[in-house]
Amino acid sequence: MIEIKNLHKSFGGKAVLRGVNLTIQDGERLVIVGRSGCGKSVLLKHIINLLQPDEGYILVDEIPIRKVGQKDLFQLRRQFGFLFQGAALFDSMTVSENIALPLNEHTKWSKTEIAEKVSEKLSLVGLPGIEDLKPSELSGGMKKRVGLARALILEPKYIMYDEPTTGLDPIMAANIDKLIVKLSEHLQVTSIVVTHDMQSVEKVADRVVMLHNGRIIFSGTVDEMNRSDDEVVHQFVTADADGPIQPKPQKYLT
Amino acid sequence: MITFINTIGRTVILFVHEVGAVSTLTLRAFRYSNRIWKMRRLIIEQMLDIGVRSLPLVIFVGVFAGAVASIQTAYQLKGYISFNYLGAATSVAVFIELGPVLTALVAAGRIGASIAAELGTMRVTEQIDAMEALAIDPVRYLALPRILSGFIMIPLLTIVADFVGILGGYGVAYLNLNLPAEIFFGSVKEFFTIMNVMSGLIKAFFFGGITAIVGCYVGFNAQGGAEGVGQATIRAFVISAALILLNDYLLSLILF
Numbered sequence: 001m002i003e004i005k006n007l008h009k010s011f012g013g014k015a016v017l018r019g020v021n022l023t024i025q026d027g028e029r030l031v032i033v034g035r036s037g038c039g040k041s042v043l044l045k046h047i048i049n050l051l052q053p054d055e056g057y058i059l060v061d062e063i064p065i066r067k068v069g070q071k072d073l074f075q076l077r078r079q080f081g082f083l084f085q086g087a088a089l090f091d092s093m094t095v096s097e098n099i100a101l102p103l104n105e106h107t108k109w110s111k112t113e114i115a116e117k118v119s120e121k122l123s124l125v126g127l128p129g130i131e132d133l134k135p136s137e138l139s140g141g142m143k144k145r146v147g148l149a150r151a152l153i154l155e156p157k158y159i160m161y162d163e164p165t166t167g168l169d170p171i172m173a174a175n176i177d178k179l180i181v182k183l184s185e186h187l188q189v190t191s192i193v194v195t196h197d198m199q200s201v202e203k204v205a206d207r208v209v210m211l212h213n214g215r216i217i218f219s220g221t222v223d224e225m226n227r228s229d230d231e232v233v234h235q236f237v238t239a240d241a242d243g244p245i246q247p248k249p250q251k252y253l254t
Numbered sequence: 255m256i257t258f259i260n261t262i263g264r265t266v267i268l269f270v271h272e273v274g275a276v277s278t279l280t281l282r283a284f285r286y287s288n289r290i291w292k293m294r295r296l297i298i299e300q301m302l303d304i305g306v307r308s309l310p311l312v313i314f315v316g317v318f319a320g321a322v323a324s325i326q327t328a329y330q331l332k333g334y335i336s337f338n339y340l341g342a343a344t345s346v347a348v349f350i351e352l353g354p355v356l357t358a359l360v361a362a363g364r365i366g367a368s369i370a371a372e373l374g375t376m377r378v379t380e381q382i383d384a385m386e387a388l389a390i391d392p393v394r395y396l397a398l399p400r401i402l403s404g405f406i407m408i409p410l411l412t413i414v415a416d417f418v419g420i421l422g423g424y425g426v427a428y429l430n431l432n433l434p435a436e437i438f439f440g441s442v443k444e445f446f447t448i449m450n451v452m453s454g455l456i457k458a459f460f461f462g463g464i465t466a467i468v469g470c471y472v473g474f475n476a477q478g479g480a481e482g483v484g485q486a487t488i489r490a491f492v493i494s495a496a497l498i499l500l501n502d503y504l505l506s507l508i509l510f
């Protein structure tokens with residue numbers, strides 16, 4: 001279980017998160033939506049302490065992640081898979097080296113065992129046989145999926161997907177949505193998905209939360225979100241250009 | 255006046271803060287010393303990278319530094335002391351000062367800047383975050399091999415620079431003064447002390463470490479896209495060049 005309590009974060013005086021409270025149950029598939037730049041990626045990074053809150057705290061299975069020492073922090077992070085928004089592949093390494101890195105570092109597996117595991121994960125994301133390519137030789141969507149394979153390699157208990165279907169064609173996107181659901185159903189992983197893709201929200205979400213102006217302003221099922229009479233949520237769901245959300249980010253009121 | 259004092263105060267605090275952060279990084283890297291054997295492949299890779307990439311430049315600089323040392327020494331000896339001692343005087347200058355300092359300065363440009371650029375790019379493209387997310391400490395995986403290589407490879411490169419420096423010195427002596435090889439190298443040998451070479455190598459050891467540590471620190475703390483990486487690269491060069499010259503002075507006080 002992940003508990004986020006009263007999380008505040010500013011960058012150089014600009015408040016991004018202004019008191020986020022969110023509890024994520026084990027086995028849940030939680031989707032986080034919100035307009036671009038509202039702090040979704042920042043929120044995910046806090047969960048594994050890649051960013052530190054100005055105020056508030058996060059508990060992962062009751063352990064305050066901010067308080068643990070270096071060694072335990074790395075131990076804790078092994079339970080997490082993180083698909084970065086920009087894939088964040090290591091560009092000095094090949095695809096297979098990218099995916100195998102955590103296994104090489106954390107297990108005593110043999111080369112063949114690791115190679116097998118890598119090719120299994122590559123097939124899972126629909127990219128069999130591309131082991132020897134360099135990230136620079138991949139398309140944006142392929143990078144995303146290699147990033148996903150890498151995030152899955154340690155068979156984590158929690159998986160955080162930052163826009164997993166952005167940049168994929170609709171069929172591939174549907175496949176990834178299916179994969180997310182499959183992983184959560186078969187392996188009981190807890191999934192946290194950030195997305196702008198309303199189709200994948202429908203397919204994936206047990207629960208949707210909406211982040212707006214630095215706080216969670218909605219939490220509920222997809223149906224509840226679609227029927228919400230909150231103006232902001234309504235505008236977001238209907239993708240309406242007119243409404244309380246305007247293109248120019250309003251100065252966050254503190 | 256108040257603002258002036260304020261500025262100084264803030265600069266001092268910032269400086270102390272950075273020195274603290276750099277020390278923390280170094281300590282954190284060396285806390286993984288027990289894993290060095292396991293990481294040998296990464297370390298050797300970095301050592302080769304650093305060594306091979308810098309070799310041509312170090313040779314180039316070494317030859318010319320030796321040549322210049324030889325010309326200037328000849329100019330100073332002229333009329334007072336026999337040119338038979340030219341080899342000795344040139345080699346001492348090369349061993350103690352020119353070899354290590356010029357090699358380190360060249361390396362600060364070449365190695366420090368390329369470490370900063372590489373790690374800085376990894377920082378701004380979230381590759382360092384990704385590594386942390388995979389439960390791998392970038393300080394161990396990325397910084398430690400580079401820092402170790404800096405400590406080891408700059409002294410090795412300095413030996414090369416010493417060697418070609420003396421050859422360069424002789425080349426000039428031969429071309430300008432027609433000095434026979436036996437006399438030049440005879441005097442190099444006669445006045446050769448292991449202490450001179452060692453003191454140069456000790457300097458090189460510290461310079462190499464400084465260069466790599468600064469490169470790593472600046473790279474890890476890069477921010478803001480390609481522009482930030484560019485700034486990090488320049489910063490790495492400026493900071494390590496300044497520290498090398500400062501340390502050259504301090505080490506010279508201690509060693510002599």
Ligand SMILES: Nc1ncnc2c1ncn2[C@@H]1O[C@H](COP(=O)(O)OP(=O)(O)OP(=O)(O)O)[C@@H](O)[C@H]1O
Binds near residue numbers: 041
């Ligand atoms: N390291 C950082 N330094 C300074 N500002 C940052 C940093 N990271 C994020 N921000 C700022 O925080 C805000 C939220 O960024 P974030 O990446 O979380 O947005 P997002 O909700 O993920 O948007 P998108 O849907 O476009 O990915 C942005 O305004 C961004 O400029």
Ligand SMILES: [Mg+2]
Binds near residue numbers: 040041042085162
């Ligand atoms: Mg984002």
